[in-house]
Amino acid sequence: MFFSRETYTERRAQLRQLVGTGLIVLPGNNDSPMNYPANGYKFRQDSSFRYFFGLVREGLVGVIDCDSGEEWLVGDDIDIDDIIWYGTVDSVAGMAAAIGCTGGRPMKDLAVMVGDALAKGREVHVLPPYRYDTKIMLADLLGTHPLQVKASRKLIDAVVALRSVKSLEEIREIEAACAIGYMMHTTAMGLCRPGITEQYVAGVIGGIASGYGCITSFPSIVTQHGEVMHGYPSDQPLEEGRLFLVDAGAETNSNYCSDHTRTSPVGGKFTQRQREIHDIVADCHDLAMQKAAPGVKYLDVHLDVCRLMTERLKELGLMRGDTEEAVRAGAHALFLPHGLGHMMGMDVHDMEGLGQTFVGYDDETRPSTQFGLASLRMGRRLQKGFVVTDEPGIYFIPALIDKWRAEGTCAQFLNFDKIETYKDFGGIRIEDDILITADGCRTLGEETIPYRAADVEEFIRQQQDAE
Amino acid sequence: MFFSRETYTERRAQLRQLVGTGLIVLPGNNDSPMNYPANGYKFRQDSSFRYFFGLVREGLVGVIDCDSGEEWLVGDDIDIDDIIWYGTVDSVAGMAAAIGCTGGRPMKDLAVMVGDALAKGREVHVLPPYRYDTKIMLADLLGTHPLQVKASRKLIDAVVALRSVKSLEEIREIEAACAIGYMMHTTAMGLCRPGITEQYVAGVIGGIASGYGCITSFPSIVTQHGEVMHGYPSDQPLEEGRLFLVDAGAETNSNYCSDHTRTSPVGGKFTQRQREIHDIVADCHDLAMQKAAPGVKYLDVHLDVCRLMTERLKELGLMRGDTEEAVRAGAHALFLPHGLGHMMGMDVHDMEGLGQTFVGYDDETRPSTQFGLASLRMGRRLQKGFVVTDEPGIYFIPALIDKWRAEGTCAQFLNFDKIETYKDFGGIRIEDDILITADGCRTLGEETIPYRAADVEEFIRQQQDAE
Numbered sequence: 001m002f003f004s005r006e007t008y009t010e011r012r013a014q015l016r017q018l019v020g021t022g023l024i025v026l027p028g029n030n031d032s033p034m035n036y037p038a039n040g041y042k043f044r045q046d047s048s049f050r051y052f053f054g055l056v057r058e059g060l061v062g063v064i065d066c067d068s069g070e071e072w073l074v075g076d077d078i079d080i081d082d083i084i085w086y087g088t089v090d091s092v093a094g095m096a097a098a099i100g101c102t103g104g105r106p107m108k109d110l111a112v113m114v115g116d117a118l119a120k121g122r123e124v125h126v127l128p129p130y131r132y133d134t135k136i137m138l139a140d141l142l143g144t145h146p147l148q149v150k151a152s153r154k155l156i157d158a159v160v161a162l163r164s165v166k167s168l169e170e171i172r173e174i175e176a177a178c179a180i181g182y183m184m185h186t187t188a189m190g191l192c193r194p195g196i197t198e199q200y201v202a203g204v205i206g207g208i209a210s211g212y213g214c215i216t217s218f219p220s221i222v223t224q225h226g227e228v229m230h231g232y233p234s235d236q237p238l239e240e241g242r243l244f245l246v247d248a249g250a251e252t253n254s255n256y257c258s259d260h261t262r263t264s265p266v267g268g269k270f271t272q273r274q275r276e277i278h279d280i281v282a283d284c285h286d287l288a289m290q291k292a293a294p295g296v297k298y299l300d301v302h303l304d305v306c307r308l309m310t311e312r313l314k315e316l317g318l319m320r321g322d323t324e325e326a327v328r329a330g331a332h333a334l335f336l337p338h339g340l341g342h343m344m345g346m347d348v349h350d351m352e353g354l355g356q357t358f359v360g361y362d363d364e365t366r367p368s369t370q371f372g373l374a375s376l377r378m379g380r381r382l383q384k385g386f387v388v389t390d391e392p393g394i395y396f397i398p399a400l401i402d403k404w405r406a407e408g409t410c411a412q413f414l415n416f417d418k419i420e421t422y423k424d425f426g427g428i429r430i431e432d433d434i435l436i437t438a439d440g441c442r443t444l445g446e447e448t449i450p451y452r453a454a455d456v457e458e459f460i461r462q463q464q465d466a467e
Numbered sequence: 468m469f470f471s472r473e474t475y476t477e478r479r480a481q482l483r484q485l486v487g488t489g490l491i492v493l494p495g496n497n498d499s500p501m502n503y504p505a506n507g508y509k510f511r512q513d514s515s516f517r518y519f520f521g522l523v524r525e526g527l528v529g530v531i532d533c534d535s536g537e538e539w540l541v542g543d544d545i546d547i548d549d550i551i552w553y554g555t556v557d558s559v560a561g562m563a564a565a566i567g568c569t570g571g572r573p574m575k576d577l578a579v580m581v582g583d584a585l586a587k588g589r590e591v592h593v594l595p596p597y598r599y600d601t602k603i604m605l606a607d608l609l610g611t612h613p614l615q616v617k618a619s620r621k622l623i624d625a626v627v628a629l630r631s632v633k634s635l636e637e638i639r640e641i642e643a644a645c646a647i648g649y650m651m652h653t654t655a656m657g658l659c660r661p662g663i664t665e666q667y668v669a670g671v672i673g674g675i676a677s678g679y680g681c682i683t684s685f686p687s688i689v690t691q692h693g694e695v696m697h698g699y700p701s702d703q704p705l706e707e708g709r710l711f712l713v714d715a716g717a718e719t720n721s722n723y724c725s726d727h728t729r730t731s732p733v734g735g736k737f738t739q740r741q742r743e744i745h746d747i748v749a750d751c752h753d754l755a756m757q758k759a760a761p762g763v764k765y766l767d768v769h770l771d772v773c774r775l776m777t778e779r780l781k782e783l784g785l786m787r788g789d790t791e792e793a794v795r796a797g798a799h800a801l802f803l804p805h806g807l808g809h810m811m812g813m814d815v816h817d818m819e820g821l822g823q824t825f826v827g828y829d830d831e832t833r834p835s836t837q838f839g840l841a842s843l844r845m846g847r848r849l850q851k852g853f854v855v856t857d858e859p860g861i862y863f864i865p866a867l868i869d870k871w872r873a874e875g876t877c878a879q880f881l882n883f884d885k886i887e888t889y890k891d892f893g894g895i896r897i898e899d900d901i902l903i904t905a906d907g908c909r910t911l912g913e914e915t916i917p918y919r920a921a922d923v924e925e926f927i928r929q930q931q932d933a934e
Contacts, residue, residue: 029502032499032508033820034508034511035511035514035597035814036816036819037597037819038816039685039816040686041499041508041509042686044502080867084695084696084804085696085697086695086697087692087698130503131500131599132500132599133599135599135603136599136614147603199677199679199680200679202677202678203677204674204678206673206677207673207674207675207678208670208674210670211667211669211670212667213664213670213700213701219507219509228551228552229552231554235720253702337551347502347506349505351503352503352505352506353504397550399547399550399555400547400551403547
């Protein structure tokens with residue numbers, strides 16, 4: 001439990017109201033086996049379970065009856081063996097009282113409660129399960145195959161409506177995650193020198209998160225190959241003159257995340273060519289900040305960024321032709337194959353497991369199937385209280401360049417001869433977390449991790465001087 | 468791949484021979500979702516898959532036909548989208564060739580291969596699955612419920628026979644893990660001072676493992692409450708005068724583990740009472756080293772340790788009566804509710820997922836149901852090349868003391884009045900990894916992490932002087 005009983009009680013009341021009728025079954029997470037049943041990964045509660053029930057113990061299920069208003073915490077009490085191995089914990093009834101539920105019930109009651117509801121022809125609402133143990137449990141409850149559990153659109157929409165708009169206390173938690181993210185990123189920047197391995201940097205910044213009892217909000221991307229979108233750290237040492245991309249965030253004990261990316265020059269100085277591309281990405285990042293505001297579609301902000309990027313890549317001779325036509329054709333996606341950003345909150349891609357199109361799109365704004373634009377996770381109109389990432393990037397992906405050149409894709413907008421000379425460039429991304437405010441937006445996190453090329457160089461110089 | 472093609476080829480040949488007939492299906496692991504499908508925990512390959520097939524990519528299954536001798540690597544090749552997100556990887560056929568398999572086949576062939584074998588009445592051998600996605604896959608292949616997949620005893624026995632005896636190259640990897648474990652533990656010892664939080668120490672030592680591209684071999688136990696067997700780190704600061712128990716290990720990129728425990732005094736000096744108990748545990752640790760040798764049952768080593776512990780606890784007035792009778796009654800288990808040790812290798816509790824009784828017991832040595840002894844994971848005769856842990860401990864568990872006192876359990880051997888005065892003591896454990904040699908055993912790891920009370924105090928003094 002992190003927020004007050006009133007907070008959780010109020011959230012569940014809103015959920016009941018939005019869903020209207022039927023039985024809501026919200027399973028919490030269990031321990032996730034790594035290499036044998038008893039050796040689990042670090043426990044991570046399900047975000048929606050935690051949002052509505054607040055508890056972080058494994059083996060719990062929340063059941064909300066929209067019609068009777070009853071709210072049950074389902075789970076089994078522990079015995080003396082558990083106490084020896086895991087210490088004393090609260091009873092299920094005690095936890096239920098602490099979060100304002102009607103009461104606690106043992107796990108064997110779950111099948112009875114769901115069975116009764118189904119027998120009476122009532123709707124049983126579940127979210128799309130993503131853990132396979134949960135899939136099996138829900139399949140058994142609902143009488144289907146584990147990979148065919150049908151989620152309730154009504155429940156998804158209700159949860160998305162509630163979790164999308166962050167309260168002040170939620171924003172405070174995201175700011176706390178950003179403060180740890182600041183330490184992770186500035187530490188990585190200080191370590192960005194020849195001979196240090198990617199893994200070492202990833203280990204140090206992961207240790208910073210763990211040292212606060214946190215986890216990283218996703219597996220840190222720490223790589224000299226920024227052109228590989230999810231480039232996990234290798235044992236390769238950093239090389240003078242390359243770019244070092246770090247995309248990493250912290251997740252607090254309250255399960256709120258940060259997510260930032262910075263790209264630094266190994267050795268401390270960008271080359272001319274690196275700086276030109278870095279400046280474009282930084283300007284795209286700033287443009288998004290200028291445009292993002294309540295009522296604006298994030299899809300339009302994304303397209304504005306694509307236009308600016310195309311203009312600037314034309315100036316460098318990498319693109320050509322009419323900017324508007326090039327963006328319409330998706331030519332810029334050779335360099336930016338992903339979207340400008342995503343929702344962020346308790347999940348670093350907030351609520352992605354509920355279905356990206358339900359989170360980032362709506363009846364008015366529909367997802368695209370075009371390469372690049374199809375990867376934009378957040379397109380719909382922004383609202384005050386939304387937290388999204390602003391993360392433009394420019395990458396030179398040899399396999400993609402070869403493919404497009406061979407196929408002639410967008411050839412009228414792309415100067416492949418010049419692009420060829422960038423095949424060893426790598427990639428640059430700059431990412432911040434932004435809060436949509438009443439009249440615009442602001443970055444989250446008290447301190448800004450340096451991101452302008454000159455500021456990055458200056459920061460590295462200061463760090464190395466300080467030693 | 469870590470060892471040579473010949474190593475993997477030879478291991479599979481031995482496996483075929485031991486199993487004799489039928490089709491062996493060995494699924495590798497997939498990414499394990501943390502809080503939504505695309506946000507996974509760090510990938511960890513299945514140990515048995517890696518032992519026989521060597522590969523660390525997700526989405527692979529090994530199929531060995533014992534009758535035809537064919538060995539297939541089953542998996543799907545990646546496409547351009549995967550290359551953008553994850554970089555270029557080897558083809559399935561290429562990987563199959565690299566490890567000496569007959570060839571690669573796409574995932575859709577798996578159901579055909581298994582279906583054909585079942586239709587012909589052939590045995591299909593699988594190990595007990597522990598990941599829920601694997602349970603679902605095997606259930607679909609074998610036509611059963613995911614929680615009712617029946618493992619092949621013949622395959623379990625064959626895998627246990629092969630993986631139990633470590634080769635020289637495997638021991639070298641365990642030694643490498645121990646070297647990282649040494650750094651983790653000595654760092655923790657140096658940090659053992661008032662005001663530092665358990666989480667901070669856990670974060671720092673986890674960062675050391677990650678910095679080598681490793682993981683911790685299990686979630687580190689870093690706690691002032693050593694009496695809670697799996698006491699995970701809290702945000703509580705260390706307090707002067709308490710005991711600080713750290714049970715942690717590293718797992719190398721080759722998936723070989725270390726597992727050590729040390730208990731240090733916060734502030735640097737054991738109290739008289741702490742030192743008395745610590746000395747008993749250290750002497751029990753040493754006794755096990757003297758006794759462990761090929762042909763000796765580890766159950767007997769455990770019981771020898773229990774006898775010594777009982778003798779010494781009698782001297783302190785905590786136990787009483789005849790030592791032999793007390794140990795037979797399990798009275799010492801109030802203080803030592805777990806076993807002396809477990810197999811260690813690619814899993815920190817090696818092969819535990821295959822069934823503890825198949826790994827640690829055999830027809831000659833059967834597991835006990837007595838409290839305490841029932842938790843001994845390794846009882847059977849030791850063989851040259853086995854790696855086991857030597858980890859005696861003494862704990863004062865308030866809930867267990869209350870229960871036994873109320874029930875009068877082993878009352879004739881326990882001085883509950885005196886035991887009551889130790890309820891705030893906590894717990895002490897000392898753990899090393901030992902290799903059974905031709906004529907005895909030796910600890911693994913080039914350097915010994917200090918464990919004798921005087922050495923621990925001296926080490927802490929030196930660390931703090933050095934600052």
